[in-house]
Amino acid sequence: EVQLVESGGGLVQPGGSLRLSCAASGFTFSSYWMSWVRQAPGKGLEWVANIKQDGSEKYYVDSVKGRFTISRDNAKNSLYLQMNSLRAEDTAVYYCAREVYDFWSGYPLDYWGQGTLVTVSS
Amino acid sequence: SSELTQDPAVSVALGQTVRITCQGDSLRSYYASWYQQKPGQAPVLVIYGKNNRPSGIPDRFSGSSSGNTASLTITGAQAEDEADYYCNSRDSSGNHPLFGGGTKLTVL
Numbered sequence: 091e092v093q094l095v096e097s098g099g100g101l102v103q104p105g106g107s108l109r110l111s112c113a114a115s116g117f118t119f120s121s122y123w124m125s126w127v128r129q130a131p132g133k134g135l136e137w138v139a140n141i142k143q144d145g146s147e148k149y150y151v152d153s154v155k156g157r158f159t160i161s162r163d164n165a166k167n168s169l170y171l172q173m174n175s176l177r178a179e180d181t182a183v184y185y186c187a188r189e190v191y192d193f194w195s196g197y198p199l200d201y202w203g204q205g206t207l208v209t210v211s212s
Numbered sequence: 213s214s215e216l217t218q219d220p221a222v223s224v225a226l227g228q229t230v231r232i233t234c235q236g237d238s239l240r241s242y243y244a245s246w247y248q249q250k251p252g253q254a255p256v257l258v259i260y261g262k263n264n265r266p267s268g269i270p271d272r273f274s275g276s277s278s279g280n281t282a283s284l285t286i287t288g289a290q291a292e293d294e295a296d297y298y299c300n301s302r303d304s305s306g307n308h309p310l311f312g313g314g315t316k317l318t319v320l
Contacts, residue, residue, distance in 0.1 A: 125309060134314040135247075135255065135298050140307075149308045185254055189309070196243030197302050198260035199309060205254055 092116040092201045094186050099206030106176050106210070112169040112186030112203055120144075120164035123189035125199060126171050128182035128208075136182075139171065140189060154180075176210045183207050214238045214304045216312035218297075223318040224289045232284045232315045234299030242302040244282035246275060249296045249314075258297075259284055286317075294319040 098110040110126070125140040139150045139160040148160050159172040169186050184206055187199035216236040224230035234244055243262060247255035257266050259275035272287045282301070286293055299312040 127309075127311075134296075135249075135300075135311045137309045137311060140309070147307075190260070193242070195261045195264070196245045196300075197309065198245035198257050199247075199255075199300065200257050200260070200266065202254040202256075 094203035096203040096206040099208045101209045107174045110171040114167045119167040127185045130182040218312040218315045221316045234282045238301045245300045246284045247298045
């Protein structure tokens, strides 16, 4: 059974840092692109960052470029999101999700974790 | 970059058919995927590719596409289908996912 379990969320002051983790199991983690997607309270889904299987390609939404860093450790079946210089507008539930990197499938995110809440407030 | 546009809210009578649409230039190049999200829960993939359903998704859910518009159709909507629905495609660069703003479906 595919499982994605996020951790590391919490309350942080503006300008602070937080590192999110996502533990993957039930599939060959090193074979998949992975994404972080966030959802601000009462708002829609927003893709944040993704990373290729070997970590050689990484992409970010413009609003987090230079502040967030996505990484992975295939030996530990884990995905990470280092978040620095946090702002109030980064407050959201952060989900990790598995990407199916296939054109004919439409590149869906087929499995999602339960999410971890990040609150940026003084 | 690019955008995907969805109607904010749609309603359907119990047992009737409803279509939820998603518009965007990227849909001319990439298939859409659709996700159902209920309050307090993570999104669940319901349709991907041309018209594929993951295991466990009822066959009343179907997808279609024409030009820059993708559609999710629920044939015979049930009370448990009341949820937020998000479309997803690829950014124009092809490098990362892109989400629509979501449609809140109410089953009357």
